[in-house]
Amino acid sequence: MATATLPPSGDAEFEKIDASFQMTVRDHVHRAMRSAIISGRFASGQKINERNLAEQFGVSTTPIKEALRQLETEGLVEALPRRGVVIRFSSSWAEEMILARAALESMIAHLAAKRVDEKGRAELQLIANQMKEATISGDADSLITLNERFHDHIHRSSKCGYLAKLIERQQFYDASIRRVIHLDPTERQKALDEHVAIADAIAAGDADGAERTMRDHVVRSGDTYLSIIFRKEGEI
Amino acid sequence: MATATLPPSGDAEFEKIDASFQMTVRDHVHRAMRSAIISGRFASGQKINERNLAEQFGVSTTPIKEALRQLETEGLVEALPRRGVVIRFSSSWAEEMILARAALESMIAHLAAKRVDEKGRAELQLIANQMKEATISGDADSLITLNERFHDHIHRSSKCGYLAKLIERQQFYDASIRRVIHLDPTERQKALDEHVAIADAIAAGDADGAERTMRDHVVRSGDTYLSIIFRKEGEI
DNA sequence: TTATGAAATCTGGTATATCAGATTTGAAAT
DNA sequence: ATTTCAAATCTGATATACCAGATTTCATAA
Structure with missing residues (x-):
């Protein structure tokens, strides 16, 4: 507010970085999986194993589960209670x-x-x-x-x-x-x-x-x- | 296949109960929260605390997180990375x-x-x-x-x-x-x-x-x- | 050889622990 | 009184542990 020009010693007011740019593991997994599904890298009907996926991504199953929940709501996978999720895309x-x-x-x-x-x-x-x-x-x-x-x-x-x-x-x-x-x-x-x-x-x-x-x-x-x-x- | 009539000792073939009828905790939470949101029991913009919610439902935070992910994809809450979720309904x-x-x-x-x-x-x-x-x-x-x-x-x-x-x-x-x-x-x-x-x-x-x-x-x-x-x- | 079923195994669902970023607090400086 | 900033606290994000339902395996009987 006071100085319109940049002060010599860098104490300018910066716009706080939009928090939505931050990437969480679950978002990364979600995007990667979504992209993989719609580009046909999974067969429709194929079963997804949470532990395998977690290992492939090098993360725990928690963010995997959350990403799968998002994909489920998007309609790209179907969750069969206590039997896992299967790919739904064709x-x-x-x-x-x-x-x-x-x-x-x-x-x-x-x-x-x-x-x-x-x-x-x-x-x-x-x-x-x-x-x-x-x-x-x-x-x-x-x-x-x-x-x-x-x-x-x-x-x-x-x-x-x-x-x-x-x-x-x-x-x-x-x-x-x-x-x-x-x-x-x-x-x-x-x-x-x-x-x-x-x-x-x-x-x-x-x-x-x-x-x-x-x-x-x-x-x-x-x-x-x-x-x-x-x-x-x-x-x- | 063999007997069309019901045998005396109950070994009739029953249709296996549709697995989708089974209710998981996350589905219960999801439905309850969805219903609560659309019936106006939360104010739009209100912050949701995962631990509080888990305590109210008497469950751990894991199914809560999954339910929130579903609500987020439905557009009823917004997730602010590392800052939690807020209600979005009006x-x-x-x-x-x-x-x-x-x-x-x-x-x-x-x-x-x-x-x-x-x-x-x-x-x-x-x-x-x-x-x-x-x-x-x-x-x-x-x-x-x-x-x-x-x-x-x-x-x-x-x-x-x-x-x-x-x-x-x-x-x-x-x-x-x-x-x-x-x-x-x-x-x-x-x-x-x-x-x-x-x-x-x-x-x-x-x-x-x-x-x-x-x-x-x-x-x-x-x-x-x-x-x-x-x-x-x-x-x- | 085929059918049966109980044990072993696998896997999703839930609970708990831990970590790190965000928020709040409060004492010190102005 | 107001501002500053670091410590304390809170809370979401992730990892791990454990349980129970589902699936598979395989020995046994028909």
Whole structure:
């Protein structure tokens, strides 16, 4: 408050590091397991042994148990009381996760169109314009970042914290797969057209249009991911 | 296999009791806490002390931790790494849970309309007819049971296991509150009309109609619950 | 050879102990 | 009276111990 410039002897006031950045063992295990399951490194129906897992991670069973409880609530494993947990993930499960995300994202887009303010409108159009540029220049990495910014911005505009959290859990593909998608010019163009349509609908306050375009976008792009991840047609 | 009749000395073959009926301490804690949170027995933002909770339940902290992990993934509490968990539930959270359920139930109704077979159609209409009778006779308990059967049947018809599980977690009112609702003749009639419309749409294979009527039903009835639980207007 | 069932083993569920980060307290300095 | 900061305390995170239900093994009988 007193000094606006940095004092010579470093006693500046630093923002306290956001506690949510800290990583606990259970979160590490949770993320690692989630990633392993959705990338198909476990067979659906496979039994999980807590002691083995703990040994593989080099930790005790306590954080393992907690991570498994999270995965269970997410629907990626099923707990059979006193008999352990089994993996529950397959292409049909992934399809349903896409449908869930489509349903929730379109609901949140609907609300965003109703609730967005002038500042939010401008920022959304700005992001859409940046997407246009990145699409033309073929900057895949920027597109991945902008895509996240785009959806996050809509979530915030909707003022729906619960729905936003719920949507996060329906994501089953990671940055590396997104990169593959965004390297394809045709795919880039499709995504851009959809994003522009969504942004326009939200900016125009067209709740039903935002809902529809968002759902179509999530389903179509989801299907693209699905076909890559599960090699629907023409196996290698 | 050998004897169809019950042998004198009781060595009949019994169906093995479904393991999922067994109750672990963590499940008990999870349900009790969930119920306590959604019925407002904790203030939003209130900190939870694991040792206190364990003492109150008369158990160790291990099952408490697991239950808290489940609640965290459900979005009812927030975990601040190394600082504990705080309650996250309010009327706005409940509103969003209704919206989530509306989005998901309407998606599942859409798919049910596309995927239901002849047998399923008939059974759905049968349930709708039983609802009609129970509405006329004012049998609230039957209506509650039938309501569950109705929605479960649609879930099964959609063949969507993941979506059905996800929907279950968006429920924040229990049987006692449902009873209050179903004791009101006006409310009963509204719900019946909506259920009939949904059943007709699904039976006719009208996916868009099923989606729309289901969403309207969930939102409207959800708002009714909300106004009762949170006494929106005209506090006592 | 096949069926049976009791003992041995495995494994999830719970309790307890320990560690370390976060919070509180209180004495000393200003 | 207010600020400072280190010691004491609290509490979540992790490790370990133990118990009981589930599964497997294997000797025995049919």
